[in-house]
Amino acid sequence: MEAVNKLRKRRSRIYSSEARVAYICLIPAFVGLIFLTYLPLLGVLGISLTNWTGLKSPEFIGIDNYIKIFTTDPYIKDSIIATIYFAFLSVAGSMIYSLFIALLLNRKIPARGFFRAVFYVPYVLPAVAIYVGWSWLYEGNFGFFNYLLSELGLNKILFIADSSYVIPSLSLISVWLAGNLIVIFLAGLQNVPGVYHEAAEMDGANGWQRFRHITLPCMTPIIFYNLLLSLIANLQVVTPALALTNGGPGNSSRFLTYLMYDQAFVNYRIGYASATTVIIFVILAVFTLVLFKTSNLWIYNEGGDDK
């Protein structure tokens, strides 16, 4: 009994000294988080309750900015629709595309390393260069795609100049850019135990059945991670609007983050832009929460149900 108590004591001493070291090591990260993330976040919340323009000192105006956003703002509704529409197409597209490519690259094909690099390259190229390149493909009068269409005797498609095509066109670029998802999927695929496949093969399962009942369930945690990553990145989309469309035509690509940028740094209504930022934050939070809450319905956990 005595000995057990002693052991316990020693253990707790070790724990507490370990904990101390851990906390000391965490301090720099905490300081960074607090001063570079949480306080500015609170700052944004505070500024969103003012009419600050950056010039005169701000006046507290309560929730006026929020009221204005939801009643008279000419952009916000289109902006939310454009952002969610874009995020939906891009997330769905890039998940399917990158899982498919990862499955192909996971096979023993010749020059595998080369092809893996090929699909990853778009992700590391400078964003603006990519968008300028795509703008030449998409250009409505003489762009490459329209050149092909007119050679085939088809009517031109205006792509990013047409309000109904602009979001699908931009989503396509975003799907093409999903090299990072491919790499993560590849890593996941290599962790799918080979023995399952061997056993299933012996039982006569075909390729689709093995994919559906072995690969896919084993991949669900990775799919979840990629889904989350992709969803957050795509809901914060801004570069295509800045580089290609200026939010147009009309408001069809006026993404929320672009709208916020425009309010803050073109029209200098910092308070108003901060309120928009808070709304973006809430939308992101809702989507992330829903994803987390529903995740245990479809994520396969090797260690069994740990509820």
Added chain:
Amino acid sequence: MKTVKKLGVGLILTALTMSAVGCANNGGNTATPGSNAANTPASSKEEKVKIVYSMWGSASEGSATQAVADKFNASQDRIEVEVMAIPWENYMTKLNALATGGQLPDTGMLQEGGVIQWSAEGMLNDVSAMYEGSESKPLDSLAYKYEGKTVAYAAANEILLLYYNKDMFDEANVPYPPSALDQAWTWDEFVETAKKLTIDKNGKHPGEEGFDSQSIVQYGASVENLPWQLETWALSNGGGFYSEDGTEVRIGEDASIEAIQKVADLYLKDHVAPLSVGQTDDGIQRTIIAGTVAMATNGQWNIGTSLNTAKEEGLNYGVAVLPYMKDKVTLNTGGANVVFSQTKHPEEAMEWLKWYNSEENNWTLISSGIWMPTLDKWYKDETLTRKWVENPNFPPYDEYKSAVVDYAQSSAARPAAWFYTNYTSDFNTLLGSVLGDVWTGKTTAKDAITKNLDALKAAHAGNK
């Protein structure tokens, strides 16, 4: 209430500290005063007033301007000017931050859309006195006015004009557009000419039997549809964006709407223009320089920013006055040089600006064709005009003299809206978005503008 306000201010200060930390690597590059300025024995003149002048540009552009300022510093013994260069992309953001901190430079450049807003917020000094007693003054259309007071003069002049590809005209055997204002084309003449210059794959023109608008290989005309430039056509058709004093919004009037629809119809009905939905500001590169369009409207600065290089590479282009609907109109514009109200030395700041704004000091920009002079003597005295225009960067002298120099001082030249009214950037952003589907024909200018007229009026009122 008060505590909440204090809390808010505290939070803002925190946020500002944060952003100040973040700005360290992309903020202002003060052109190293050591390079030139420190060599002049400033310390021997203890009483020198120090003036800081802010400009947009790279560090090397800052050094170039500092070299000019050093000439000024050496020319007298009362004022010492130091140049602060801030990259264009975050110029206004940085100035906003400095304004909040009460640390604005004494004087500096200001983007067009910001002048009236800053003035309305009491950040700018009245500079009416700057040219008192001078023998040459800036052109009348280049003064920024707020509540009747001159709050800034443009640092440069720019006007809108019509560029055209001479080779395309020669090939089609069509006379060039007129460079003289009294011979300016009407809109219909402009469209008719554009039709002759629009060719499809089979060599047919719009209106001819068998013309295929889907396979056009050369377009006749492109009228820039960036919102601020569209005002030209609204004014030309007897309408406008605003009333003359800037207080009323007139874009809902039939004349204004009809003018905008006519611009859209160049693509939609006349099939003489490529589609442009106003997403990018590179009209001349996309049209004249790309060699796909025979005529295009845009600002004079294109001569220096892109056309001079294209000319060296063989582009044979000319300049002409804009066509007109009812009245002959072109717009003047130019970024402003202001004196900030936070300065303790407004007199000295004005003295520097006046010296600096003389064309000799901006000669590189002017002789390359990017800026036009602001002082009227350059437009009225032919020896000076020749000194300015007779160099290989420009189109032939007679053509440019008539289509640009005379045009800029004619009655057709009117100040762009940001010279006299506030919130033009809010208004233009909204107008650009409202018109998005007009260019592709999904809606008409009438429907789009009527439906959003209240929002446009609110934008012009600063959404108050």
